[in-house]
Every structure is written in C-alpha cells, then in structure tokens.
Amino acid sequence: MKITQIRSATLIIETRDFHILVDPMLARQSTLPKLRYFKSxxxxxLVELPETFHDLKQQVDYALITHCQKRHFDHLDRAGVHWLRKHSITTFCTTHDAGYLQKKGIPAQALKDKVSTFFTGTIEQIPARHTTGWLTPFMEHGVGYFIQLENEPSLYLMGDTILTDVIREFVSRQQPDYIVAPTGKAQFDVGVPLLLNEEEIIELASLSTGKIIANHMNALDHCRITRRDLTQLLVEHSLTDRFIIPEDGETIALDLRQSPASTRAPGGSSSGETARQSVVSNRNQGVLP
Structure with missing residues (x-):
C-alpha cells in the first residue's frame, strides 16, 4: 500500500489493485473563500496542487468521501465534483451523503452498514466530531474510515475530527497500523478548534502503537498548526519516530511492519480493471452496498 499526500485532506491510496482518491479539493490556488474573515x-x-497529482489522477479508479455538505469545500469542491462527474468515478460515501452526491451527477455508492465488505477486506465507519460547543450544529461531522484489506496494513482515515471517547476506544482496541490524522488545528476567528489540537495529537500517539501520518496542514488559512510547528511539538515530546509528516506530492510506502519508506515520485502502475472486476463480483454476490 502507498499513500500520496496531495493537499490538505486530499490524498490517494494505492493498493495492488486500485487507486482511491480521498476527499478531492481540486481548485486552483486562491480561488476558494477565506475561512478566517477578520484575521486573514x-x-x-493557499497552495497549488502538486505536479504529482496530475501524474496520478489518470490512475484513479474510485473516490472516498468522509463528508462534503454544509459547504465543506476542503473535502469536495466544485472542481472535485466536476472531475468525479466527468470521469464517472464511483465514489464511496455514507448514506447521508449519497443522495447529495448523486444529485450532482456523481456515481455515489453508499456504504450502508457500519462495517461493509470492501474489495478484499472491510471498511468500517468511525463517527467523527468536527468540534464542540456552540459551533457543533453548524458543522458537518462526517465519519472516518478503518480499512482492512488482505495482505495490506490496516489504515484508519480519521476524517475531520477532534479526539472523542469513541475514537479513543476504537484506536485502543483496534490499533491500526497507520492512522491518517488531521493535525492542522483548524479554527475560525471565533470558537474552539475543529481538528486535533496539540494535546490531542500527543494523546493520540499515546493511545496508538502504529504510525501516524499527519495531514490537513499548510493549505487552508484557518489551520493553525503547520508542518514546522508539528515537527517542533514532536521534538519536544520525543515523538518524531511515531509520526510521518509528508509534503504535498510525497508518496509514502506502507507495510505490515509499520516501516514506511518515503519517495517523491509515485511508483507502480494502476490495476484498476482488477479492482473493477472485484467490485462487480462483490455486487453480484450482494456483499457491497
């Protein structure tokens, strides 16, 4: 398995059989609204898409959305909608988002159960909580996804969330090999953080025995923690060996022994047709929603 960090929460998961694009924000630099209206x-x-994306996008077979409504354009923007629709990309999502995506002409496939059969393994939806306090009803909270595939490391995409008791229990019990964590500490001009803060980042490391891949940084004006800030925090807590902080466009190879090898150039070729045949077979057997 490989993960390529694209920008903010957007990434591509590459397995032996397919490429999945996660939460596509594909707009050009400076073409979307500010998220801090008084202090930005x-x-x-804040940055353009990396050239790596333009190399990899032709290999994308599927998409996966954690949340996309209530103007959460940093997980699905107009450019992302256009690209998914133009290329008829089957897009896995929650039942809550399926109708919304289908109305936009995207071939959405709802994951109807908490744990669904997913290619050679399973995908489990883990509730996400985007903030606390008075902002809660105004936010789209979405889910994270725990993906387990045959002969691949287990991967937990947290989605946009703070650290909740549900997530604490899940991580402690399941111990994913890799966790993709939203470490940018997004925060509007008012209210509390919308993503993991410094204390929650450190606590997540204490709960997990796996590697943590940090994303959702350096691309949006309301994210308060940068890659440099996170590196300094991890140095202070002697946790640099527990985290991977990829640059945009960087590809990380993941293995079952949790020993990542990083490279700037994507490797391997797509086997999307194999994956498509798998999905067709699974649909016929009634094991995919």
Whole structure:
C-alpha cells in the first residue's frame, strides 16, 4: 500500500489493485473563500496542487468521501465534483451523503452498514466530531474510515475530527497500523478548534502503537498548526519516530511492519480493471452496498 499526500485532506491510496482518491479539493490556488474573515488576507487554497497529482489522477479508479455538505469545500469542491462527474468515478460515501452526491451527477455508492465488505477486506465507519460547543450544529461531522484489506496494513482515515471517547476506544482496541490524522488545528476567528489540537495529537500517539501520518496542514488559512510547528511539538515530546509528516506530492510506502519508506515520485502502475472486476463480483454476490 502507498499513500500520496496531495493537499490538505486530499490524498490517494494505492493498493495492488486500485487507486482511491480521498476527499478531492481540486481548485486552483486562491480561488476558494477565506475561512478566517477578520484575521486573514489570503483566499484558499493557499497552495497549488502538486505536479504529482496530475501524474496520478489518470490512475484513479474510485473516490472516498468522509463528508462534503454544509459547504465543506476542503473535502469536495466544485472542481472535485466536476472531475468525479466527468470521469464517472464511483465514489464511496455514507448514506447521508449519497443522495447529495448523486444529485450532482456523481456515481455515489453508499456504504450502508457500519462495517461493509470492501474489495478484499472491510471498511468500517468511525463517527467523527468536527468540534464542540456552540459551533457543533453548524458543522458537518462526517465519519472516518478503518480499512482492512488482505495482505495490506490496516489504515484508519480519521476524517475531520477532534479526539472523542469513541475514537479513543476504537484506536485502543483496534490499533491500526497507520492512522491518517488531521493535525492542522483548524479554527475560525471565533470558537474552539475543529481538528486535533496539540494535546490531542500527543494523546493520540499515546493511545496508538502504529504510525501516524499527519495531514490537513499548510493549505487552508484557518489551520493553525503547520508542518514546522508539528515537527517542533514532536521534538519536544520525543515523538518524531511515531509520526510521518509528508509534503504535498510525497508518496509514502506502507507495510505490515509499520516501516514506511518515503519517495517523491509515485511508483507502480494502476490495476484498476482488477479492482473493477472485484467490485462487480462483490455486487453480484450482494456483499457491497
């Protein structure tokens, strides 16, 4: 398995059989609204898509959405909608989001059960909580996904969330090989953080025995923790060996022994047709929603 960090929460998961694009925010730099209205002069995204994405996008077979409603354009923007629709990309999502995506012309496939059969393994939905306090009803909370595939490391995509008791229990019990964590500490001009803060990042490391891949940084104006900030935090807590902090466009190879090898150039070729045949077979057997 390989993961390529694209930008913010957008990434590509590559397995032996397919490439999955997660939460596509594909807009050009500075073409989306600010998220800090009083303390920012920059429009989003703050950076362009890396060239790596343009190399890899032709290999994408499927998409996976953690949440996308209530104007959460950093997980699915107009450019992302256009690209998924234009290329007829089967997009896995929650039942809550399926109708919304289908109305936009995206071939959405709802994951109807908490744990669903997913290619050669399973995918489990883990509730996410995007903030606390008075902002809660205004946010789209979505889910994270725990993916277990045959002969691949287990992977937990947290989605946009703070650290909740549900997530604490899940991580302690399941011990994913790799966790993709939203470490950017997004925060509006008012209210509390919308993603993991410094204390929660450190606590997550104490709960997990696996590697933590940090993302959701350096691309949106309301994210308060940068890659440099996170590196300094991890140095202070002697945790640098527990985290991987990929740059945009960087590909990380994951293995069952939790020993990642990083490279700037994506490797391997797509076997999307194999994956498509698997999905067709699974649908016929009634094991995929």
């Amino acid at each position: 002069n920059q429009r989003n995204p």
